[in-house]
Amino acid sequence: MLLTTKFLRPAADARAVRRERLLQILQRRPGKRLDLVIGPAGFGKTTLVNQWCADQTLPVAWLSLDENDDDPRRFWQYVTGALIHAGFAQLEPCQKAFNTYASHELEGAITGLINALVDSAGEGLNLVIDDYHQIQDPDIHRQLAYLIGYLPPGMTVVLISRTEPDLPVAKWRVRQWVDDIHPQLLAFSEDECRRFFNECMALDLSEKEAHRIWKKTEGWVAAMQLSALSQRDGVGHDGTPPPNPVPETSRQINDYILSEILDQQPQAVAAFLLDTACCLRLTASLCNVVRESTDSQAMLESLSQRNLFLIPLDTRDEWFRYHDLFREALFQRLQQTQPERIQTLQSRAVTWFLEHDHIQEAIAQLVQLQDWEWLAGVLEQHGNNLIHGGFHLPVLDWLDKLPDGTVESSPRLSMLRIWGHFFANRLDAIEPRLERLEDLLDRRVADSHPDAEGALALQSEMALIRSYLARTRSDLKSAADLTQQVLRDIDHTQIPLKSVTYYGLGLDYFGRGDLPAAEEALQSAVSHGQIERKPSTVLSSGGLLAWIQFNRGQIEQALESCVSIRKWIDRHYTDPKQPKLISCWQNCTLIEIYRERDELELADTHLAPLMSHLENGTEPGQHVIIQYARARLAFTRGDYGLAVQALDDALSVLERRREHIVFEPPNLTALKARVQLAQGHTEAAREWLEARHPDRFRNPLNAEQDTITAARVLIALGRPDEATPLLTPLRLSTETGQHHKHLIEVLTVYADALATEGKAQEALPVLSEALKRAAREQLYRTFVEESPQVHSLLRQMSRQQVDGAFLEHLLELLPASTPSAAPSAPSRAEGLVEPLSARETEVLELINEGLANKEIAVRMDVAGTTVKAHIRNLYGKLQVKSRTEALARARQLELLD
Template sequence: MLLTTKFFRPAPDPDAIRRPRLLERLAPRTRKRLNLVIAPAGFGKTTLVSQWCDEQEGRLAWLSLDSSDDDPRRFWQYLCGAFEQAGVDGLGDCQSAFQTCALHEIEGAITGLINALVASAEHRLHLVLDDMHQVEDPAIHRQLTYLVDYLPPTVMVTLVSRTEPALPVARWRVRHWVDDVPPQMLAFSEEECQRFFSDYMAIPLDADQARTIWQRTEGWVAAMQLSALSAPDDPVNRGADAAPSPISGREISDYILTEILEQQSDEIAEFLLATACCLRLTASLCDSIRGATDSQTILESLSRRHLFLIPLDTRDEWFRYHDLFREALFLRLEQTDPKQLAERQSRTIHWLLEHDHIQEAIAQLIQLEDWSWLANVLEQHGNNLIQGGFHLPVLEWLDRLPPGTVDDNPQLAMLRIWANFFANRLDAVEPQLDRLEDLLDRRVAESHPDAEGALGLNSEISLMRSYLARTQSDLESAADLTRQVLQDLDHTQMPLKSVTYYGIGLDYFSQGDLPAAEEALQSAVSYGQIERKPSTVLSSGGLLSWIQFNRGHNDVALKTAVSIREWIDRHYTDPSQPRLISCWQNCSLIEIYRERDQLDLAETYLAPLTGHLQSGTEPGQHVIIQYARAHLAFTRGDYQTAIEALDDAEAVLERRRDHIIFEPPSLSALRARCWLAQNRLDDARGWLDSRENVTFRNPLNREQNRITAARVLIALGEPKNAISQLSPLRLSTERDQHHRHLIEVLTVYAEAMDALNQPNEAQTVLTEALKRGAREQFFRLFVEESPRIHRLIRDNHHAAIPQEYLEALKSRLPESDEETAAPSEDGPVAVDGLVEPLSAREMEVLRLINDGLANREIAESMNVAATTVKAHIRNLYGKLGVKSRTEALARARKLGVLS
């Protein structure tokens, strides 16, 4: 039961000062997705947003959060309830999903919520989350990031909070998605200040008195409150004589700080100045700087008094000063005691390094311009920063060092090489490796004091050259170099085992030795966690999960992927940076959830990968992403999108084959299945004839190709030839424990036996396939087979098959065989003026649009997913050469496609 009062918007105060400049800033605009209203208590955040809501058209979803909402399941149930309260239809399934799904599957339910919002796109919708500071669970922040990333353009979110949210706001600002209303913007103007006292507070002030207060505080409400709390007399009654004369902004800050500091006790004033060098404050850090033990008490006191101290959590653990306030304190100490300031900055950096706040320590070192210390920190921590996804910042920090520093330091030179490699700047790596090897040779020849340490870098150089060899498809050299590194590992001090074993796993995977690849990748994951290398852990675990799924171990593959993600999120969460993503892991999860018929959840893991396709990624990953995208589109029945993705993957494969170290899945086999589903038998026959000369290194791809060939032969009326393709596979897939392909072989074999009029034998073989499928919860594998297999499944009641699984599978089958057949009733509609003929499905969508149905209603009418409808509409627009529904209908009538 949800508490409905949490959905009620606070009634706006009719006497409150209206602030047109801020209301205008909150207004919707093109590309905008988020309003961010952040300030301490008492800044009028909720009042402002409530006033703004009064002026908005469309629907309003308001949710007032409290501390009990800091739980992912409860948070999303209430957020979904807010949308329901606002009148958004079709959210019943979403609410059920949020109640029942596993915590690591919540993003799938969020995908369903996004799809529901897309279906309601004809209405503008505003979502306000008030008191967002009550929510601090990193999982909720990641999930909210996903929601904002994929919201339809008609939905805008407004966050009202006392603290900065742990969201990638910087990335969103670059995309022009965000408008901020920070504390300094919430500060009153001079005119607003006067109206506040005279109209709202009923305190008569003349213009000079109001100006005096406004000038003293710069319009900061918190500063006004602080002046009232700190001053021995009422600042309102000081009169115009106390107003400062017009002076510069820096002098205003000095003046305000002087008054504030003079009103504080010596202990508080000392604390403010002592901690001014800290970008963030916590009691342990402050104690270390001050040599004291009472910092927590002082921080809590300052927070209660709103002394320009902004809490960063709800546990009174981390704080920060208002930027302008901290800068003024810092300037004061710099002017009065620079030696003490330098000592306190040094203590701050030591504490940050000891407590693993490396990036904040580096920011302090850059401010100090202590380049020698910065070089030492990068030597010690740079590799782990790169592995944590901070390769670009590392390159920037290296560039800040004095000229020649990196080139003369082997460790820093190697660090730059790794950073360039992770940034995919491979052209820069080879010449830098050559220069580094020359430097090491000179140091050994000259008996340099660090010659022994320089020799230790040879293993890293060999490892890097092995990865470069893989990018050039020189697998033999890569394997030789990796073996050499593995032999030398115990004699070096560098933590290289995880990266080395990942390379070995890639080599075995490229050779098709899947058991050996799994063993090496498991070692890579284990060593990566010990060495704290998140990128290697994620890549190794992702590829491991991909291999496990493709060998048919669904549960094991899911556990691998989930445990790796949990480890990454537990140890390496920085909301200001893009989330670490592994192509292998996301594609594995797409396939796992696709197979389990959780298509919205599969879409969740596809969505982050589409950006990689657009921005450019490593060619092998590009092919894998497009394959997973095509397979998911095939499952949804969107064969055109599937074929387009496969065509793109094929083009990249042909163009960049020399740069792809592994053998991708058989793209042509999946394309042939699309043709079979579309009843394009001539195209399927052409593929069958062209595949005879194709060879495969990876046994999974060879099996995939031959199973699809058997399907085509059955469709062409040659079931005996299909059996000759399948018979050897029954033995090899079972021997090699390729369980998924063994299930497919048995299923297609049963279809061939039924086509030969041997129904009993067909049921016997199919029963074995279903028993194996039940163990790993295979659903789509059977649903995507032919109507003949669907009929055999409906007729199967074997007691050896778990009945719960069998009923669940039967419920997923189309209600009749005709529903799985290609839509050939009407055939393509060819009309002069069309770029390309409309398919029967596209014609059906066009007629339903003409009937006035929304996307969600079209999906329900056609019994397909909303994303499939969107794909058909996108294809329609392209063929008609239009950009909207209205244009599509007008164009279709003009061409005579619609009457």
């Protein structure tokens, strides 16, 4: 049960100063999605947002968080609860979804929430989340980023927090999605300060006294209050100057910090502040090393209790940071008074960060120190893991900061730069660098250089890189030979290369179609990658492994691979400010799994992040795979125009960038021919049939798909007798090769051919075998997307022949049976390439009545997103783009009275 008191806005304080300049920043504007109000306790954040809410004409949903809400499921239950409390009762199914979805499927529930808000929010709404600093779980940050990334038009999220949230705010600022109010803006103006004293605190301070306090505190409301209270106690009322008079000229805030905070502290506290000013983040162990002491935990707790600009970074009071302005002021004092200690303090911090595996923080300190020799050593030791953890671009930037000649004279750093270019897909820059590195290694060996043995160990890495380059040239023999060479030498090197090597081996087996061997190699790549802590290699290997499992028809196993790999990645790659590691193989596999199971919203969830990769530019092989999965999903929805558009784009990239793709892409042209059949463009499909060359495929999955599609085209052309000879040998080869998904398709299309030849009784047992195999993995769309002839056979199936529940659900997904068209209306049969389902017919009739989407949803007692899905399918089958066109086309086809 949810606490409804968390949905209540705080009671308004009539005495609170109304801050028009800040309220103006919070006002709605086109394109804005997020308001951030950030500041320490006592800065008036909640009061300000509460005032803004009182002015809103649109609904406001308010949620106050506490430390118990740092759990994804609980967090989203409360978010939907706040929206429902604000008047959106139609979101109750979304709240139930957050109760029932598995943890790894919560983004699917969020997709459902977004879709429901599109239908229900009307002109817009405001969602206020107070005390967001209570949230530390990186999954919640990523999920909230997903919500904001796809926020419905007119909706604004307001976050109130003591700390900057771990969200991609910098990117959103560039897109002008964010207006933010930080402590500098929260600081009171002189006029607000005067009104605060008079109206809120009811203190009769003179204008001069109020001005002095405002100047002294720079508008920090908590400090203003303390100063005003001290004046009320008698300081300054006798006309004598205050003990520490403030000069009349304006002062920077760091002057105030140094004179009025630092200089007023006990000597031990002041020393602690100065000694730790060089650290961007603080924890007791780090501070103990930097200060060479043992009391840092007590000091940090004391500073936190005294609100000395120390901001907590977690809920356990382990990690902190100083307010940036406060730390800068402290560092300035350290530079003025003890410049000789800075290098010593920072060196101790770097050592601690390295010992505790905080490599990036150590590098940040070294860059600040400009200790290039030490930085080069750190990169030599840790750069490989950073690159394979997804940080190849930062590594390239750090290498560029080193003095000229440093990288070129170091074999290890030279190899690191080559790996950086490889993962950045700058393949053209690699071969020249490999040749220069090879020359350097030869000279070292010839000169008996002290590091000659280490230099020789790099030969394995060079061979591994060259194996990947060979794959881009389709030189599979060289790729295999080089990979085997690496495997022979790998146990004699200290460099963790096994995961990347086995991934390459998996690609080779995949390209040759030896799927069992590919699975075995990829499982080894995942295991070694986890040991070597290489998240990007684990994700790529696991993603390709799941893709193969899916295409072999092992759907549950593929889903388990995806979930287990994602859990491991999220445990070892938890910085929410870094972009989430995405594998196009894994996401495309999940798109295919959920598409096959007719869970299209979940499929959309995994397609959405891939679309940004397409927009921003990605590696050509990934580009092709993403567009293939996108086209497949569009085909399922009946959006044939989008499917063709995605396939044409993929074919264009394949033609231009084939040499940069290290694997054989899926059979794009076969899928396009199938789309053309669905569009009724049988002549275009026939042209593909006549021009196809199935022997050009190395991967048998692609050759099989080519042959299966050819059989479909032949059946559509009225030549089923030519289709069966193609399918007969394929039935044996797919079973022998354990290509179970293709075997199911072969059996289904074979049954279609038999029925088209008038052999329905022979077709039924063949189709029954396909259904039995499909039921084990819950494959539905495989049958739904086949011909009306197959649908007719499915309706003749007995529930005793196959899994009854599976068949019942499958029959629910089939389009409604359509009677044969009368001879006088040939346009109806020609124009409607696939019959409308009963639900789609009902939607069409309700559109004809003039009902809007919301009214249709109410009439049919379904969600608005379901109505939209029916309308998308309806448009695809009628080949139209609007309601007006749909009604006109339906009347032409005599689907409406």
